[in-house]
Amino acid sequence: MDSNTIITTCATAAAVGSLWASTVQARALKVHNRTSVMPHLQIRQVKNYENGRTGLQVLNVGLGPALVTRSTVELDGVPVGQWDWPTFESMSADWPQRPSMYALFGGVSFPMGDCQYLVHLDDYDEARHAWFWELVAGRLSIEIEYESFYWGDNLRAVPPPL
Structure with a gap:
């Protein structure tokens, strides 16, 4: 084996190694970029918050x-x-009082940090509105399917059990 063959083999190995390192780095960068703009919607039951406001709240606690x-x-x-x-x-129609609501349909967006009540009463009183807390804490279930503006993710948010 002469020196030209050794040099050519080493150069080829270095090029293949460099290509491999670049590919690994590009994949890691793609994963990082995806997670840096990933939304995360949470649904939670809120009771007597902000001057008696009670209901189901959706928050975008993600980064996009x-x-x-x-x-x-x-x-x-x-x-x-x-x-x-x-x-x-x-x-x-047959509820004792009509609460306020925020409609969700295809195309509604939640910016990073956004918070909306899906359904709520502003003047919640434990004695008068026990039916409403029973409704949002156990009887009513809203599942939201969403995706990132930048990626088609097919993500879901559901209220946690109380």
Whole structure:
């Protein structure tokens, strides 16, 4: 084996190693970039917060904006549709008091740090509104499907059990 063969072999090995290192670094950078703009929606039950406000709240605690693709509502385990005004109207027709609501449908966005009440009462009183806390804490379930503005992720947010 002469010196030219050894030099050529070493140069080829160095080039292959460099290509491998560049590929690994590019993949790591892609993962980092994805996570640096990843939204994370959380749904939580809130009781007597901000001067008596009580209800279901959705927050974007992630690092990027979230785009809602779909919402699904169940009342007492029975699917009733998406979280929009017609569904809310039909569900709340026989409730003792009509709470405020924020509709979710495909295309609604949640910027980083955004917080909205999906349904809430501003003047919650334990004696008069026990039915409402029972509703948001156990009977009403809203699932939100969303994705990042930058990536198609098919993520989901559901309220935690109380």
